[in-house]
Amino acid sequence: MLKKERQAYILHRLNLHNKVLSTKLGADMKVSEDTVRRDLQELAQAGKLIKVHGGALSLAFNEVQFNSSTVYSQSQKAIIAQKAIGLIKEQMYVLTSGGTTIIEMAKQLPPHLKATFITGSIPVLNAYVSHPNINVIVVGDRVNKEARITVGASAIARIREVNADLCILGTNAIDLQRGITDSDWEVVELKKAMIAAAAKTVCLTIAEKLNSFEALQVCGLKQIDYLITELDPGDKLLRPYVKAGVTVL
Amino acid sequence: MLKKERQAYILHRLNLHNKVLSTKLGADMKVSEDTVRRDLQELAQAGKLIKVHGGALSLAFNEVQFNSSTVYSQSQKAIIAQKAIGLIKEQMYVLTSGGTTIIEMAKQLPPHLKATFITGSIPVLNAYVSHPNINVIVVGDRVNKEARITVGASAIARIREVNADLCILGTNAIDLQRGITDSDWEVVELKKAMIAAAAKTVCLTIAEKLNSFEALQVCGLKQIDYLITELDPGDKLLRPYVKAGVTVL
DNA sequence: ACAAAAACGGCAAAAACATGCAAAAACAAA
């Protein structure tokens, strides 16, 4: 096997799997690991891949994984937030859960907007109260320290009394079969109540969380009216959700 | 699994769920917990996450706004806070209003203290939720933007349901004839309810506000069990209050 | 205050790496 051939093969494998192992390459190409190592070294020098201990990683892998600065997916979440804000009309009553995406949305609410927001999440609350025009209603009850959200029977009872126009949920995991799922029982109960109390349910999630799931179901896909991700609505990742009857924005 | 891959996976999981556990990561990636711990250590060093006992937290979660801006009479309020904390015993239920003095108290609560605090004040709430052991109950209702406290019929109804041991009030004005007075009608209503719902009422105020009054009465002096200022209890400024039957600390 | 869980630090085995070297192969020029 020629040197150029070998290196082409390495890049080929790299495109396929995003990673290669020196040992495996050596075995597959029937050359010594030293040779492979030298090849990897050259390719790394040429900027064709990223050399790591034990093998190499594709450049694409690195971009995807490490392009985030301080706040992960900040820009994606900003896009999602803007789309969600588009659904909120003047004088609406909006129920919102917690989560960084919701916080991002709260921060970006246009200053002139007059609407009423209802939440039990402390961090979201903090974002809302600095807005000049919106009304804020707090759902009271015991505070769940991990999620920093009010949970409990009273919170759920209060939410049941609400007739909101929108319920906007930050989502931990969403999946075609299982719908929205979460890991905290108390939070799940709360979200269920919020969905029941609103005319329309909006689900915010970064594309990464699509097709993942956790232990407890919040609701099925059918109960979701809008799904918002940072992707273009026509993206092929979203197609199954469109087929399932969800409006994707 | 390569080291970089592992670390990318950790960040991935972290940004998905805002927290990771060393044990779970070790099991999922089929490496020892020591390896995970070392990975977390490196990532923490690089500022990609926040290492905590048992795992790590995402940077995004850490965004809490504690504006430690110049609080008026900070040192006096710290003294008052300490005296007030002396009244709080284990397992007590404590109703608190808002105000910078109460916030100061909340920040200084000893870490081991196990008690339940009930409040409708957003800034106070923020201080409470970062305490490791106390339970926090939020009184829900509409948020009064000026006072950053929940107000309204529902809030008052919820407070009426409470049987607290202590009601600790930050005070705007106190006076021998008029007792505690305030300027915001909604806040006054709320404070009245809080006093009624607790066995003992504690009034916190800096000496400056002694012998001043505002338009609306919260309660008379007789309803106050403890008066706490930064002054020595024997100070002559406080003597009239002692005579009126208030316990001055 | 106590028991369990987690973190720390050192250790050692294994894997991966770097380096030097020599044989083999490829190449260039006579």
Next chain:
DNA sequence: TTTGTTTTTGCATGTTTTTGCCGTTTTTGT
């Protein structure tokens, strides 16, 4: 073709990195 030079490759050697293990210390929850 022959000869000398360069490149490539595999191997031996010693070094570094990585990783799991283990005993000790720290932290945590009850």
